[in-house]
Amino acid sequence: MTTSRQDRFVENERLLRIANEGLRKRVEDMVEPNQSIPFLCECIDETCMARIELTPKEYEMARSDDEWFVIAPGPSPPRRGAHRRRRKSTT
Numbered sequence: 001m002t003t004s005r006q007d008r009f010v011e012n013e014r015l016l017r018i019a020n021e022g023l024r025k026r027v028e029d030m031v032e033p034n035q036s037i038p039f040l041c042e043c044i045d046e047t048c049m050a051r052i053e054l055t056p057k058e059y060e061m062a063r064s065d066d067e068w069f070v071i072a073p074g075p076s077p078p079r080r081g082a083h084r085r086r087r088k089s090t091t
């Protein structure tokens, strides 16, 4: 099976969105409106384990635009710099 790297990035982002949306739906009735939830980083790195703390509302706002992805800010996660590896190793 051959999938281009671009396709895999898109697929990865799609799965992350589904996971995050599911998380939001599960917890939004259980948390305070201003309570932050650790959403998964939606960057293209499929091994990225970063989390972004957002309230369900904030996540919903980010989700309202298809071009927006929730991506963890730089320095705090251990995998610093991992977010800029797009198309590094093409053969």
Ligand SMILES: [Zn+2]
Pocket: 041, 042, 043, 044, 045, 048, 049, 050, 071, 072, 083
């Ligand atoms: Zn990430």
